[in-house]
Amino acid sequence: xxxxxxxxxxxxxxxxxxxxxxxxxxxxxxxxxxxxxxxxxxxxxxxxxxxxxxxxxxxxxxxxxxxxxxxxxxxxxxxxxxxxxxxxxxxxxxxxxxxxxxxxxxxxxxxxxxxxxxxxxxxxxxxxxxxxxxxxxxxxxxxxxxxxxxxxxxxxxxxxxxxxxxxxxxxxxxxxxxxxxxxxxxxxxxxxxxxxxxxxxxxxxxxxxxxxxxxxxxxxxxxxxxxxxxxxxxxxxxxxxxxxxxxxxxxxxxxxxxxxxxxxxxxxxxxxxxxxxxxxxxxxxxxxxxxxxxxxxxxxxxxxxxxxxxxxxxxxxxxxxxxxxxxxxxxxxxxxxxxxxxxxxxxxxxxxxxxxxxxxxxxxxxxxxxxxxxxxxxxxxxxxxxxxxxxxxxxxxxxxxxxxxxxxxxxxxxxxxxxxxxxxxxxxxxxxxxxxxxxxxxxxxxxxxxxxxxxxxxxxxxxxxxxxxxxxxxxxxxxxxxxxxxxxxxxxxxxxxxxxxxxxxxxxxxxxxxxxxxxxxxxxxxxxxxxxxxxxxxxxxxxxxxxxxxxxxxxxxxxxxxxxxxxxxxxxxxxxxxxxxxxxxxxxxxxxxxxxxxxxxxxxxxxxxxxxxxxxxxxxxxxxxxxxxx
Numbered sequence: 228x229x230x231x232x233x234x235x236x237x238x239x240x241x242x243x244x245x246x247x248x249x250x251x252x253x254x255x256x257x258x259x260x261x262x263x264x265x266x267x268x269x270x271x272x273x274x275x276x277x278x279x280x281x282x283x284x285x286x287x288x289x290x291x292x293x294x295x296x297x298x299x300x301x302x303x304x305x306x307x308x309x310x311x312x313x314x315x316x317x318x319x320x321x322x323x324x325x326x327x328x329x330x331x332x333x334x335x336x337x338x339x340x341x342x343x344x345x346x347x348x349x350x351x352x353x354x355x356x357x358x359x360x361x362x363x364x365x366x367x368x369x370x371x372x373x374x375x376x377x378x379x380x381x382x383x384x385x386x387x388x389x390x391x392x393x394x395x396x397x398x399x400x401x402x403x404x405x406x407x408x409x410x411x412x413x414x415x416x417x418x419x420x421x422x423x424x425x426x427x428x429x430x431x432x433x434x435x436x437x438x439x440x441x442x443x444x445x446x447x448x449x450x451x452x453x454x455x456x457x458x459x460x461x462x463x464x465x466x467x468x469x470x471x472x473x474x475x476x477x478x479x480x481x482x483x484x485x486x487x488x489x490x491x492x493x494x495x496x497x498x499x500x501x502x503x504x505x506x507x508x509x510x511x512x513x514x515x516x517x518x519x520x521x522x523x524x525x526x527x528x529x530x531x532x533x534x535x536x537x538x539x540x541x542x543x544x545x546x547x548x549x550x551x552x553x554x555x556x557x558x559x560x561x562x563x564x565x566x567x568x569x570x571x572x573x574x575x576x577x578x579x580x581x582x583x584x585x586x587x588x589x590x591x592x593x594x595x596x597x598x599x600x601x602x603x604x605x606x607x608x609x610x611x612x613x614x615x616x617x618x619x620x621x622x623x624x625x626x627x628x629x630x631x632x633x634x635x636x637x638x639x640x641x642x643x644x645x646x647x648x649x650x651x652x653x654x655x656x657x658x659x660x661x662x663x664x665x666x667x668x669x670x671x672x673x674x675x676x677x678x679x680x681x682x683x684x685x686x687x688x689x690x691x692x693x694x695x696x697x698x699x700x701x702x703x704x705x706x707x708x709x710x711x712x713x714x715x716x717x718x719x720x721x722x723x724x725x726x727x728x729x730x731x732x733x734x735x736x737x738x739x740x741x742x743x744x745x746x747x748x749x750x751x752x753x754x755x756x757x758x759x760x761x762x763x764x765x766x767x768x769x770x771x772x773x774x775x776x777x778x779x780x781x782x783x784x785x786x787x788x789x790x791x792x793x794x795x796x797x798x799x800x801x802x803x804x805x806x807x808x809x810x811x812x813x814x815x816x817x818x819x820x821x822x823x824x825x826x827x828x829x830x831x832x833x834x835x836x837x838x839x840x841x842x843x844x845x846x847x848x849x850x851x852x853x854x855x856x857x
Contacts, residue, residue: 229290231304232262233282233330235323239307240264243342246305246358261289267321275321276577279329283581286334296589299336299597300368305358308343311351315383316574317390328380332578332612333585335377335604338369351379365436370604371415371425372397377608378424384575392572395611396553397424400445402437404428405452405493409596410524413635414450414493416600417529420607420632421538422551423448431457431464438477443486447551448538452524453494453507468503470510482514491520491536525639529632530647530654539650556615556661571616579617582609583624590627599635603628615662622662626691629655633695637702648710652692659687682725689718716754756845767814767842774810774835781831814839 230252234240240262244255255262263285265278290302306327313324316332331339340361344353354360355367355374367373381394401418405411408429415425426446428434434457438444455467466472470492474481492507504521511519526532533539539549547554571579586605593599606628613621629651636646663684692715699708756763813835 229298229302230261231286231289231302233286233304233327234262234264234307235266236307237262237264239342243305243307246361250361263289265326267323267326274319275325275329275574278321279326279574279577282326282330283333286330286337290337296585296598296601297334297336299370299601300338300366302334302336303338303340303361304330306339306341308345309341310345311347311353311379312383314380315387316380316578317384317387317572328383329574329578331380332377332608333581335372335608336370336601338366339376350375350382352376365430365433367433367436368415368427370412370601371419371423371427373400373424373426375424390572392575392614392616393555394614395422395555397422397551398553399447399551400424400426401448401450402426402428402444402446403450404434404455405450406430406455406457407452409639410452410493412597412600413529413639414526414532416603416635417532418448418450419604420529421533421542421549422554429457431459431461434477438479441478441481441484443484444479445486447488449487449490451490451492453492453504468507470507485514487515487518489518489520489536489538489541490515491522493522493524493526495524525641528636528646530650534647534650571613575612575614576617576620579609579612579620579624582606582612583620583627586627586631590631593631593634596635596638599631599638603631603635606631615658618662622659622687622691625655625658625662626694629691630694630698633698634702637698637704645706646704648707648714651695652711652714655691656684656688659684659691663687678725682722685718685722685725689715689722692718713754713757720750720754753845756842757848763842763846770835770838770842771810771814774814774831775807777831778809779806810835814842 228250230247230250232240232243232247232255234243241255244262248254263282265282267275267278286304287297290297292298309327310324313322314328314331316325316329318325327339340356340358342358344351344357347353352374355364356376369376372378375397378397382396384390385393385396399422401415401423403411403415403418403425405414406429408427411427411429415427418425426433426437428437434455453468455473457464460467464476467476470480474485478484490511492511494504508521511521520536522532522535526535533549542549542551547556570576582605586602586609589598590602593602606624610621610624610628613624615621633646633651663680692711696708696711696715699705699711756766809832813832
C-alpha cells in the first residue's frame with residue numbers, strides 16, 4: 228500500500244503525517260518525498276491548468292510502478308480538507324476543490340480520504356472517504372466508483388450554471404463477488420460499462436463489510452461466484468458454496484434482506500457439484516422466481532454476459548439499449564464553454580486527454596485481464612467526460628475502450644462459445660453516429676456537409692473495427708475476426724460510395740459511373756458470399772435450380788411452338804434430367820452447348836459457365852481464407 232499526502236500547507240501535511248503512524252507507516256521526516264503541498268491562493272495566474280498538470284506529475288512520480296502505471300486499489304491519497312459542495316472541475320481560477328475534482332476524475336484507481344469534510348451534502352459518501360474509514364472499514368476498490376465519489380463530482384458538473392453538459396449518472400449499484408480477481412474485475416467492469424457503480428468483492432473481509440449485517444444491501448445487480456474460497460477465509464467458512472449457508476453467515480444475502488433486482492450465480496460447471504448446483508438453483512427460484520440466472524464461466528464476453536442475464540431486454544426500454552437508468556449523452560449541438568456546441572468544456576477535455584494518455588501509455592505492455600480492464604475504465608471515463616463532443620478525441624477514446632474490452636474477453640481460456648461481435652459492432656456504430664452528429668452543418672452547404680458527415684461516420688467506424696480485427700487475430704479468435712472484417716468491409720465500401728468523384732466531365736461519367744456501379748455490385752455480392760459457407764452453398768444451389776428451370780421451360784416452350792404432342796411423364800422427367808445435366812455441366816465444368824444446339828441454349832449455358840467460374844473463384848478464396856487462418 229502506498230500512502231500520499233496532499234495538502235494546502237506544511238502544517239496540515241504534518242498533521243496528516245501522524246495518521247501514517249497509525250496505519251503502520253514510517254513517520255514523516257524532512258527528506259520524505261510523500262507530502263505534496265500546494266496553496267492555490269499563491270498561484271492565481273495559472274488558472275488551475277498548470278497547477279493540475281503539476282499535481283498529476285507529482286502523483287504519478289510518487290505512486291507509479293516500474294512500468295509507469297498505478298497499482299489497482301494500492302494507492303491512497305490523504306487530503307487535509309475539502310468542501311464537497313464545491314467539488315467541481317469547471318470552477319474558474321486555481322481553486323482547491325476544483326483541483327481535487329479534476330484529480331479524482333483523473334485517477335479512478337486511487338482511493339481518496341479527507342481529513343476535514345466541511346459543508347457536506349447528504350449524497351456525499353463521507354463515511355467511505357473520511358480518515359476513520361482507513362481504520363474501521365474494509366478496502367473498497369475505487370476503480371468502478373463503488374462509493375459514488377466520481378459520480379458525485381459529475382453531478383456537480385451537471386449543475387454548473389451556463390454550461391449544458393449532462394453526464395451519465397450511475398444511479399444503481401452492482402456487486403461482483405469472486406475470489407478470482409480476473410473474473411471479479413471482468414464481471415464488475417461489464418456492469419460498470421452499462422452504467423452501474425460496482426463493488427469488487429475478492430476478500431472475506433470486504434464480503435463481511437458489505438453483507439454481514441441483517442439489513443438490505445442496496446445492490447440492484449449481484450454477480451456471485453458459486454464456489455467461494457477467499458484467501459482470508461476462516462475455519463468456520465465451510466459451505467459458502469451453498470446459498471442457504473451463505474445467507475446464514477452473511478445475513479444481507481438471506482430472506483427479505485436480499486433486495487437485489489437481479490441475482491446471478493456464476494459457476495465453472497464442475498460435474499462433481501451438480502447436486503449443489505441444483506440445490507442453489509432451487510434456492511434462487513424460491514427467493515426470486517423471475518429475477519435470477521445461473522451462468523457458467525468464462526462467459527461469452529461482455530455482450531454475451533449481458534445477453535445471458537437478459538439485461539439487454541430488461542433495460543432495453545431506456546434511451547440507450549441495455550444501459551442502466553441514468554445513462555445519457557448530451558444532445559448534439561448543445562451549448563458549452565465558448566458557445567461551441569461540438570466541443571466539451573475545456574477542463575473536461577484536459578482531463579480526458581490525461582486519461583487517454585494514461586490508458587495509451589501501457590497499452591503495449593498490458594498482459595493481464597486487470598490491465599485490460601483498467602485501460603478500458605480510463606478510456607471509458609474519458610469518453611463519458613467528453614459527452615460525445617470534441618469528435619476526434621471522443622472517437623480515439625472510443626476506439627481504445629473497445630480494443631481493451633476485446634483483449635480482456637480474449638484473455639480467458641476455455642470460453643465455450645463465440646463472442647458476440649454483432650452487438651458490439653452495432654453499439655460502436657451507434658456511438659460513432661452520435662459523436663459525428665455533433666459536428667455542425669453550416670447553412671447553404673447542408674447537402675454537401677451531410678454527405679461528408681456520413682463519410683466521417685464510416686471512416687471512424689472502419690478505423691475502430693480495424694483495431695478489433697487485429698485484437699481478435701492476435702488472440703486467435705478467427706470466427707470473430709472474420710465477422711468483424713465483414714462489418715469493416717461494409718463500412719469501407721459505403722465510404723468509397725460516399726467519397727466525392729471528379730466533377731465537370733459528363734462524357735466520361737457516362738462510361739465510368741456505370742462501371743463503378745457494376746464493380747461495386749460485384750464486390751458487394753462477393754463479400755456476401757464469403758460471409759458463411761452455408762450461405763455460399765445455398766446461393767449456388769439457387770443458381771443451379773434457376774438454370775435448370777430456365778432450360779427446361781424454354782425447351783418445353785420450343786416444343787409447344789413446334790406443335791409436338793403432349794409428352795409422357797417419363798419423357799418430361801428425361802428432359803428435366805437433361806436440363807439438370809446441362810446446367811451442372813455448364814455451371815461446374817464450364818461446358819457450353821454444341822454449335823448445333825439452339826442459340827438460346829448456347830447463350831444460357833455460356834452465361835451459366837461464366838457465373839460458375841466466378842463462384843469457383845469465390846469458393847477458392849473462401850477455402851484459402853479459412854486455411855490460412857487455421
